[in-house]
Amino acid sequence: MISPKPIPTLPVPFPRTLAAELTARIGRQVTLKGWLHRKRVLKSVAFLVLRDRSGLAQAVLSEPRAVAALCALPEETVLQVTGTATARAQAPGGVEVTSPTVSALSGPAAPPPFDLYRPVVPATLPTVLDHAPVALRHPLLRAPHTLAAASVAGFRAALDALGFTEIHTPKVVASATESGANVFSLDWFGRTAYLAQSPQFFKQAMVGVFERVYETGPVFRAEPHDTARHLAQYTSLDAELGFVADHHDVMAVLREVLAVMTATVEERAGEACALLGVTPPEVPERIPVLHFAEAQELLAAHTDEDPRGEPDLSPAHERWLSRWALREHGSEFLFVTGYPMAKRPFYTHPEPGRPQYSNSFDLLFRGLELVTGGQRLHRHEDYLAALSARGESPEPYAGYLAAFRHGMPPHGGFALGLERWTARLTAADNVRRVTLFPRDLHRLTP
Amino acid sequence: MISPKPIPTLPVPFPRTLAAELTARIGRQVTLKGWLHRKRVLKSVAFLVLRDRSGLAQAVLSEPRAVAALCALPEETVLQVTGTATARAQAPGGVEVTSPTVSALSGPAAPPPFDLYRPVVPATLPTVLDHAPVALRHPLLRAPHTLAAASVAGFRAALDALGFTEIHTPKVVASATESGANVFSLDWFGRTAYLAQSPQFFKQAMVGVFERVYETGPVFRAEPHDTARHLAQYTSLDAELGFVADHHDVMAVLREVLAVMTATVEERAGEACALLGVTPPEVPERIPVLHFAEAQELLAAHTDEDPRGEPDLSPAHERWLSRWALREHGSEFLFVTGYPMAKRPFYTHPEPGRPQYSNSFDLLFRGLELVTGGQRLHRHEDYLAALSARGESPEPYAGYLAAFRHGMPPHGGFALGLERWTARLTAADNVRRVTLFPRDLHRLTP
Incomplete structure (x- = not known):
């Protein structure tokens, strides 16, 4: 029989120096671990550049056998490098590892689909996407995802501070509500079910429970369009809150959220921003607001067009208005309010006095x-009237509408697509550049 | 033409006092907003208990017309109550609102499926689940979700502090890998695809990019079993990290995560814990560890059984070992390591020297x-050998295996089911009690 004591001791993990910590260790013995990012063999010395999650570090080898061993190692092989952190003005960061002992922690790596050490990505988007697990190691391809992670952290931090509760809602639903089209159907134990296009109905219902809720999760749109903006799965940052006077209260919360998101990007992803040349936007104390009619x-x-009478703004209109807001108000953000009811979902609250x-x-x-x-509408009878006015049956919405029979406060909310946000921040020409593993009309792997 | 200036001013939102803030406002005029939780009409006065996201507040009405108006209001109607915060020893929290003006912010509420004000939930689980949008308003049914939200926040905070990056991975995949059974299939633009059972392959691949990653998102299991523990969708808290010596480093990270999770539950969900009588567990500095063979x-x-030679522990064994850890080590947690390879997935790393x-x-x-x-395994050839030993073709795993050809460090990780954690914390007899809108063999609504 084994003795139940003493309790086995868990080792203190990770005796390791990160590339970014090297400057602070000058004169000391260090052990770095990472990927062989690049090697440069000169006449009498060779340089090894190691990449870890914190950045790049250089080691210099002069012993001929060590240089020969390095020459045999393919890029991307995982290495452990032990040596002395030594100040050297010409080295990146002013420090390099000298007299290193190098050992491999993986087998020799197969060559990546393109050189990951080149300062510009030498590959087309399809190549990058086909080989995402390796391609994303390129610092320029990795950086947008660091921005995205910081953005989501900021989204949550802002809402946590405002008393919101995080929720997790079903991604499989019984009826294809909200919009019958563009919905994926699946076999659910022999029944037909659908992937949720948004947490809209759940987050509204949860206003009745928590007043203020948010969710950061996947949503699914069976978008048959192959555009640079559309994905079949994306990450929706959703918020909903009760006891609002009207949509302006929702906009005030959104402004706070954006301010904390950009601040968190600067704080947590400053190096990624620098690498990409990204400057997070200033979020004005008061974002300019135009009513749709004013717009x-x-x-x-x-402009040469007269859009009055049209029920929506065209992409060209949106671009013009954005330029206007920047020029007239110095703001990269512009609220347009009051969109015609005809173009908004049935749960939208009409404007008092101007119900169109x-x-x-x-x-x-x-x-x-x-x-x-x-x-949103918050009275049960208003939902029935809104559906009736659109010639829709309330039947598929029964589960949704039930909540409104039992007392719901005036409420509203918003949804922000994480990939779209990151694409705008990084000026990406395609939303797939800021999505780890995009899913679309054609792409279901990797 | 409209004048583009001045910029419209967003109103300062929410001039409102929460129930929990009432004590700090004694002697002042306050406006509360919330749901009519309960009314009690006595001979000369009536009490109105209002529920908002912070808790309960009492208002006292004595004016006959006001009492009559209150009598006409059904419970759950949304109200605005303006009056004076007045100290009164007998009132809940030592304060109540006197001389209130009461107005309804919603229409009169339909009666909820059961009385939400009763101290014990007077409804069966199916009734609760069928009417979740309203039932969850009961403070006892709401509280577990507050614990869950705090737990997830703690999970992320711990990993953020350890240099992990949050990722968002596809929930729809091309092949039913990891386990062919229990997978939902769907129609993806005319092709067959599958709901992801875990982010396992994606998080491993992303170790090659970020070294340390986590994801908090839905996973899907087509569980044909109707048990108190199984859901068809649950929230998986997944982490994966590179450059580990072995699984003990992963366990050390998990211990940190658990410690921050419980601390965050205490900090952010203290009232919910008190309401439920929940004491978050002590996470020992060193969680006791037993090897499977020792167990x-x-x-x-x-015990009366001799399980030696069996490849797994039975639920009864797990309970016995848990009691043993509590008795011998004062720990509510116990690590069991070294499970036989036969019962673990193909990507599991064998124990050096004892490959069974x-x-x-x-x-x-x-x-x-x-x-x-x-x-996990980290060498490409080890994956090929492991699949071959199990008689499986590497073909369906091609996208997964590609990453390992290009240099992957020793790595590992873990997955924690949020609902299971919350159920254990709250001693729930069914995981559905801690899931907002459970999805299972029978349930696809609300």
Whole structure:
């Protein structure tokens, strides 16, 4: 029989120096671990550049056998490098590892689909996507995801501070509500079910429980369009809150959220921003606001088109209005409110006194719609009337509508697509550049 | 034409006092907003209990017309209550609102499926689940979700502090890998695809990019079993990290994570814990560890069974070992390591020197397996050998295996089911009690 004591001791993990910590260890023995990012063999010495999660570190080898051993190692082989951190002005960061002992922690790596050490990515987007597990190791391809992670952290931090509760809702639903089209169907134990296009109904219902809720999770759109903006799965940052006066309260919360998101990007992803040449936007104390009707007046007066009477803004209109906001108000953000009811979902709250308009908004950012939100209906009878006016049966919405029979406060919310946000931040020409493993009309792997 | 200036001003939102803030406002005029939780009409006065996200507040009405108006209001109607915060020893929290003006913010609420104000939930689990949007308003049914939200926040905070990067991976995959059974299939633009059973392959691949990653998202299991422990969708808290010596490094990280999770539950969900009578567990500095073989020896020596030779622990064994850890080591947690390779997935790293055992672990918590994890294979040739030994073709795993050809460090990770954790914390008899909208063999709504 074994003795139950003493309790086995867990080792203190990770006796290791990161590349970014090297400067602080000058004169000391260090052990680095990472990938062989690059090697440069000169006449009498060879340089080894190691990449770890913190950045790059250089080691210099002069002993001929060590140089020969390095020559035999392919890039991307995982290495452990032990040596002395030595100040050297010409080295990256002013420090390099001298007299290193190098050993491999993986087998020799197969060559990556393209050179990961080149300062510009020498590959097309399809090549990058086909080989994502390896391609994303390129610092320029990795960096947007560091920004994305910081952005989500900021989103949550802002809402946590405002008393929101995080929720986790079903991604499989019984009826293809919200919009019948563009929905994936699946076999659920012999029944037909659908992938959720948004947590809309769940987050509204949860206002009745927590007042203020958010969710950061996947949503699914069977987008048959092969564009640079559409994904079949994306990460939706959703928030919903009760006891609002109208959509302006929702917009005030969104402004706070954006301010904390950009601050968190600067704080947690500063190096990734520097690498990409990204400057997170200033979020003004007061983001300029235009009513939809005002926006149309502006466009009619200042452009060759007269969009008045149209129910929506075109992409060109959005770009013009974004430029206007920047020029007139120095803001990269612009709220457009009051979109015609005809173009908003049935749960949208109409504008009091002008029921053809809605208490909804879009937030434009650098020329594109980034966030959609608004006040929702909160009275059961208003839902029945809204569905009836659209000639829709309330039947598929029964589970959704039940909550409104039992007392729901005026409420509203918004949804922000994480990939769209990151694409705008990094000026990516395709949302797939900021998605780890995109899913679309054609792409289901890797 | 409209004038583009001045910028419209967003109103300062939410001029409102929360129930929990009432004590700090004694002597002042306050406006509360919330749900009519309960009314009690006595001879000369009536009490109105209002529920908001912070708790309960009492208002007292004596004016006959106001009392009559209150009588006409059904419970769950959304109200605004303006009056004076007045100290009164007998009132809950020592304060109540006097001389209130009451107005309804919603129509009169339909009666909930059961009384939400009763101190014990007067409804069966199916009733609760069928009416989740309203039932969850009951403070006892809501509280577990507050614990869950705090737990996830703690999970992320711990890993953020350890240099992990949050990732978002596809929930739809091309092949039903990891285990062919229990997988949902769907129609993906005319092709057959599958809901992801875990982010396992993605998180491993991302170790090559970020070294340390985590994801908090939905996973899907087509569990044909109707048990108190199984859900068809649950929230998996996944972590994976590179450059480990072996699974003990992963266990050390998990211990940190658990410590921060419990601390965050205490900090952010203290009231919910008090309401439920929950004491978050002590996470020992060193969680006791038993090797699988040692666990079998213990069981053979101290119970009527001799499990030696069996490839797994039974639920009864897990309960016995949990009690043993509590009795002998004062720990509600117990690591069991080294599970036989035969019972672990193909990507599991074998135990050096004893290849029938693995570098894997389960964490038992209060009698149940809570976390599964371990070291993974990291050499491409080891994957090919492992699949071959199991008679499996590497073909369906091609996308997964590619990463390992290009240099991967020794790594490992773990997955913790959020609902299972919350169920254990709250001693729930069914995991559905701690899931907002459970999905299972029978349930696809609400």
